[in-house]
Amino acid sequence: MDQVLKIPLLSVVTFLPLAGALLLLFAPREREDWIKGFALGVTLIDFILSLALFIYFDEGRVGMQFVEHIPWIREWGVSYHMGIDGISLLLILLTTYLMVLSVLSSWSAVEKGIKEYMIAFLLLETGMIGTFCALDLVLFYIFWEFTLIPMYLIIGVWGGPRRVYAAVKFFLYTMAGSVLMLVAILTLYFLHAKATGQHTFDLFALCKTPMTMKTQLLLFAAFAVAFAIKVPMFPFHTWLPDAHVEAPTAGSVILAGVLLKMGTYGFIRFAIPLFPAAAHKAIPWVSVLALIGIIYGALVSMMQDDLKKLVAFSSVSHLGFVMLGMFAFTMQGVQGSIYQMLNHGVSTGALFLLVGMIYERRHTRLIASFGGLAKVMPVFATFFMIVALSSIALPGTNGFVGEFLILLGTFRANPVYAILGATGVIWGAAYMLWMLQRVMFGPITNPENEKLRDLNLREILTLVPIVIMIFWMGIFPKFFFKKMDVSVAHYLKEVKGRQEMVLNASEGPLMARSERGR
């Protein structure tokens, strides 16, 4: 009953882009329109298939759905274990949705190697969706690492002037973080095998591994660093502005919209459920870093003179909210956190698209070189306004729902954090509105801006779905929440139930304890 018409839908959604990429390898290089159309078709079909996931997803059921579980490397207990709950479902939808828009937005922006560009994007899509579905730690790690390759190429080949530096920095930062996670995964695997005699990398089995507090903390730290680099949380964020600024527009959209979510998703799906007690202990650490991220990100945004850098730093701030809500461990906090992941994907993705559109026209992103654009590009200005307001979290837009829930949930857990976080909202409004004022309003100071053409049909088609989403998510959040209500409630129950369950180091060896654990 999990599978619609006996089709392993999850695998199809995951690997369809890969199949598309392999087919594209054989496409004749000169037929550029054909290549673009094909890539658009693949992402569109993938999006429609993921809508099928959304429709057939049984929101009342606890646990994973569309599960596929096949042994893969028997010798090590690695299996091809895929499945989604309400949390991953929405992130998959976000991925397939943004991919369509990214391909659309690349239509005229990419000048060289369109074939390789599209192949890289399709490979990336498979990696991202796989990351959100994998329930086996090795499988997850493989998808996780695999996304590095196409993103590295996208930044490095089609990026801006400092692209090589940014691409290598992106790759090395993420890889350095994730290799430590690999050691932690292995340690966990052997701990589990020692305690239960069963060799497996299955997430749910490993969640039950008995551990001492010290072990939990160490392993949690290894996972947390890998994910925190990806999010990115405050001291690990330095790769982000470089990568964002140098990446091509669609690369920035996917980077901000989806890749960063892989970090936050990693916390929710892996780091916290695997090590609930350690996560509980880490609340003050993570929350303080998240708060620093919120405020620091906003302040640095305010000082940027480059539009793309401003949006990049605003990501640090927004993702701080996501982490804050997640570590409140309350229903509202976690729901808001997940909702904010989606919001950020939509709004920041849209901001990058808009910045890309103006960059295509003017070949500059400096705030100072604009001014009064609302007069020459009214359509563009309207879209920009709506998206910016959603990013500020104006009531009625998606951003409001997320940030409000996060602050509400955090307040119930720790009022001080919530109050500090709330100041971030003000800073956010400040830098966004100030930027809007300087770019859109006032007199046209630069003669080059007088003859800018407004958005064309394709660009409007790219932005309309986003505006619809902004209001839909802002006005009818119930539509999305009902898909994740059960999953989040179950997640919180599980995590909280096991927060106190640690082995006391003085209580004897692992083996003796595990008998009781089972």
Added chain:
Amino acid sequence: MELFKVEILGKDFLAVAVEAILLAFALGVLLLGVILKGEGRRYTGYVALFAYVLAFLPLFGSLGRPYEAFSGMVSVDLFSLFFKVLFLVIGFLVVLLSLDYTAREGIAFGEYYALLLIASAGMMLMASSANLVALFLGLEIMSIAIYALAGIMRDDARSVEAAFKYFLLGAFASGFLLYGMALTYATTGTLHLRAIADKLASNAAFRSMPLMIVGLGLLVVGFGFKLALVPFHMWTPDVYEGAPTSITAFMATGVKAAAFAGMLRVFFTALPALEGHWRELLWVLAVATMTLGNLVALRQEDVKRMLAYSSIAHAGYMLVGFVAGGELGRAGILFYLFAYAFMNIGAFAVVALLGRKGAPNTLLDDYAGVGFKHPLLAVAMAVFLFSLAGVPPTAGFMAKFYVFSAAVKAGYYWLAVLGVLNSAVAAYYYLRVMVYMYFREPKEGIETGYPSFAGALAIIVALWGVFQLGIGPSGFLALAEQSIRSML
């Protein structure tokens, strides 16, 4: 006079049938090289290729119970079978990539392929030795052939220099190894690997005898030279850079595999009782080898030289499996060697194909824009480099996963952490090649070679290996583990 009673049985011949085929063909190829004239001599390569394929046949007959042949000289077990398969695959790939390379560089054909076949036979003898003498014999058969191969480009000063350096240091290494064997013999009174183990296990005094400890140290030094472990690695970059590219690929994969096979035999079959002594020593060597290899590779401007340092680092990763020990660690080395053979020969094949007569094109600058000039070749190179860096879903990832998991299992957390951090550092210099291939504009005036059919076939086989071991490693894992279990 029991000692001198030698009985040679039919199954003794089956034990060395693969080596015999290779050696017979080696002689045939040598003769053919004299008989054939001019362009016709190219066919010696195809004959050698045929030899490597034909030599697979006897392997099917040797799958029975493990036994020792030639009065305890040669072991016939799955371990030796595994390595024979590996050496045949390496030989096959190296011949494929040599076919055009030798023609282009004007390398004497007959001798070249004959020496290649002889070296392969020596490697096999090393991997299947049950006795220190057989091991040494195998080592010398292999080494002497390779000294000659390294210097086969007689008109190229760097090739001659490589051969000379390799010969001098190799001879030293052999000396150390032989001395170590002699001291082992002096302590235990036997050269038979399992007999040494029995003697050491039953007599505690042997285990602490200074003679034995010094012998152990000399053995480590001897193997260390062959494996290019730090601090015995000094010869590697010059030799790898100067030798013909095809031979560099052969040395980096084949010689390394043979030395590891011999070392596994000696340390785990004969000297497990001294584990306490050699484990900590190898721990230090592993960390030094990985770290130094990677750090120096970061600064290389020549791809061939970079790959030489990278091969030092990879020996360090494999040594991690050695230190971890256990079935998992040892099987990890076997798997790693197989994975490394595919990805490294693949990478060298691309390097060889990009060169031309008189213009080796091995500098990083020469790789600028290759991604758009030779898209397929560059994609293949990218796959090999990602695999060397250990990025999934490639063989390199699974191999690292294997040895590091063995380290974690054995409780060597720090070794595993240092290993994975090293592989993150290594990613940088592999990425650098890709930066040049894809992110730089092609330089004017650099003419690169064109992929030939044989070279392309070598690359396709290597690509298949990289993905097979990366995505469906199950069969190879089972094979590696069974090989270790059946080790005599």
